[in-house]
Amino acid sequence: MKRILFLAVFLSSIAAISQPFTRKDSLQGGLRPERTSFDVKKYDLNITIDPKEKSIRGYNEISFLITENTQRIQLDLFQNMTIDSIVSRGKKLDYKRDFGAVFINFPQMWQEGMTDVLRFYYHGKPIEAPHAPWQGGFVWKKDSNGKDFIGVAVQGTGSSLWFPSKDTQTDEPDNGARIAVTIPTGLTEVSNGRLESSADLGNGWTRWVWEVTNPINNYDITVNIADYAHIHDTHNGLDLDFYVLKQNEAKAREHFKEVHSMLDCFEDKFGPYPFKEDGYKLVETPYLGMEHQSVVAYGNDYLKGYKGSDLSGTGIGLSFDYIIVHESGHEWFGNSITSKDIADMWIHEGFTMYSEAVYVECTQGKEKAYAYMNGIRKNIHNYDPVIGQYGVNNEGSGDMYPKGAWMLHTLRNVLNDDERWWKIINRYSTRFAHQIIDTRTVCDYFSREMSRSLRPVFEQYLNTTKIPLLVWENENGKWSYRYENTVSHFSLPVDIVVNGKTVRIEPTPEKQFLNGKDKPKVLTENFLIDVKGL
Structure with missing residues (x-):
């Protein structure tokens, strides 16, 4: 069965890569x-x-x-x-x-x-x-x-x-x-x-x-x-309007209270709601959901999670309504900041999936947010690149959601300064508010803000299906390490634990050695890399 599944995935991947685009x-x-x-x-x-x-x-x-x-x-x-x-x-x-x-x-x-x-x-x-x-x-x-x-x-x-x-x-x-x-x-x-x-x-x-x-x-x-009931509310001067099927009005009044905590979190981390002049609405729809600007489509049946399931597999995803949080996150990422070409849709989806973990952190703390991120990591499949082909109405792979989010999670841990990280994210969402941008603009912004060239990192995670492999070898009692499976000029610092202490190293494709003989542990829960040899 595994071989049959692999063959089906392989053939579908080849078909996507070789897709003949037409006039x-x-x-x-x-x-x-x-x-x-x-x-x-x-x-x-x-x-x-x-x-x-x-x-x-x-x-x-x-x-x-x-x-x-x-x-x-x-x-x-x-x-x-x-x-x-x-x-x-x-x-x-x-x-x-x-x-x-x-x-x-x-x-x-x-x-x-x-x-x-x-x-x-x-x-x-x-x-x-x-x-x-x-x-x-x-x-x-x-x-x-x-x-x-x-x-x-x-x-x-x-x-x-x-x-x-x-x-x-x-x-x-x-x-x-x-x-x-x-x-x-x-x-x-x-x-x-x-x-x-x-x-x-x-x-x-x-x-x-x-x-x-x-x-x-x-x-x-x-x-x-539809035959809608209208519920009006406000939050910090922002008009909130909910349109729900009349038979669902009572449950909506209770369930949609989560909008308040969501807005508190996102306005704190991403800046003011981008469309105050047009208000914020949730409208019940006959399909799951969509980020329609100022009128977010909601079809999650008043359940926690994603139709009652947890995409992270951790249980944390059942603590909030996925559609309220995810589709509303798009008001900042996708609606306010829009990609020029749908090939760059990770700019919408990667940031918005990351906003789910941001909401978890706001409401439950950093440890739960990191656990949520590590849960959604299993949804990265690496069949096709995150970025699609430009100029032919071609989206990249579904990895634009979890892999895009994980690239941001990795950058946060590369920076290793939470106060500075949240300032960078807030400036990003306000600096490019109501603008149409591309991947290069995003890369240049984060490179400038983090004071390091990130082009090889963006190239690695968005344009290839390869996950950096950190290879370890014990050579005469000393541990060496190097990256394999990377693009040219790739380097990415990672944290390791040696003898109970956290140490930062910056591997490259060139072999380097650790001081001492103790076996290290790589904190892969913070960085999108694989490890071999430990």
Whole structure:
């Protein structure tokens, strides 16, 4: 059985590495003049969602600034959705579809510095999610009372699955978004930001309008439709709004108290909540969860852990609601700080999985936090690199979660100064707040703050599947040590215990010797390395 399992894993790994990327992939994931020549300023989405037909119709009004002279831009909408017309300044624009890309031609050259607004009218039945949130799309369900219970999650799949957009993480609408959704009367619709209005149109339909003032990445824009109860709360001046199925209101009032301790912890470690103007919301969804900015999707059934299980295997993971903590951590890491390319999604997921241990440390102490980290270490598989391939809408491996978190845990122990570490983390989340960055930016920041070059460390953990191997040999009564299985110029200090005392060494691929003959113990619970020979 082990050989069969290994073969299956090996073949799937080879398939992933040799995946043939297509024009469709590069159109969705790449940058070209038709994308870089304009900057989206705001989305104004006006749609009707018909649960009976599982359909959408309406338009997205897109305000933008021309940044390079151009006569052609690219927006995006999945092929199964129908374009009705694209209008600017009272005239219909010519366009050409190429897979999900929509190339729009202006009647004349648009000059740098010009602003414009276009309305993109469309309709259709958006793809249903095969397995939300991991495989994206709409989720059309009924609650236990037979009422519609609808949500959408499209991270990685693309916002253009359900509305026309500039579907790339490199450009967020600077002035946020207005989201107007018309649905059958009797249901509530919840989107990002603050509720601007709701109006019964008198024809069996009600229009809900939400306004987002902060920049927002495309996949975070969302709709949630159900027979919701609304619970309002506050925390240190921040508005908290919870939308839950009416039959779950009582348990939600008790269970969501954890939001307060979560916010206390994260604001202490990561800085102020990044979207105070838009408030903080939890909304119950027909899928497990997603970090939709200012309206965190919650589907964990009011259980501790991850659907009642502990991903760390330590028991510590059952002491908090995983979805509340993890998805809310994304407000700082993923929503406020966003990666330019989904190949760098570890910037979202590694930091956010690390935030779980941070929450444990805030509420239960450092020892429990380290035990939690060592529990999730077993989830690192090293099948494929953490970083995917750029420009083709390709995420890296699932190791972006535990291995990304463990790289941060390792850096903390390399620094060996907790007070300084928390200042570095806080400055990182505030320095790059509301920015779009890449791995090199993260590496350069931590290198500068820690006063050591970390490029080989980032290369080792993010671009290879190799774990540094610290090899020990007893040579005539003396212990030698060196690293194997590393990239060029790799060095990483580690702590060892010799004769009851903790000693720091800095191995490299070159052999070094310990003073004395006592057998050392390597503190692998603090560093992402393997050990051989002891």
